[in-house]
Amino acid sequence: METFLDLMLLRFGLMAAGLVVLALIAFAVAVRFKRRGRLDELRRHADPVVRAGLRAAARRLDGGGRR
Numbered sequence: 433m434e435t436f437l438d439l440m441l442l443r444f445g446l447m448a449a450g451l452v453v454l455a456l457i458a459f460a461v462a463v464r465f466k467r468r469g470r471l472d473e474l475r476r477h478a479d480p481v482v483r484a485g486l487r488a489a490a491r492r493l494d495g496g497g498r499r
Contacts, residue, residue: 465471
C-alpha cells in the first residue's frame with residue numbers, strides 16, 4: 433500500500449511541476465509580447481478562439497454528455 437501511495441504522490445508532483453512550468457512559459461511569452469508592443473494584437477487574435485472554446489465547453493456541460 434505504501435508503494436501505491438508513493439507512486440500517486442510522485443504522479444501528483446509531476447503533474448503539479450508540469451503545470452508550474454506551463455504557467456511560467458505562458459508568463460514569459462506574455463512579457464515578451466508586452467515588451468515588443470504586440471500584446472494587443474495577440475489579444476485581438478486570441479479573443480475569438482477563447483470565446484469559441486468557452487461556447488463549446490458550455491454546450492458540452494449543458495448537454496450533460498447526451499447526444
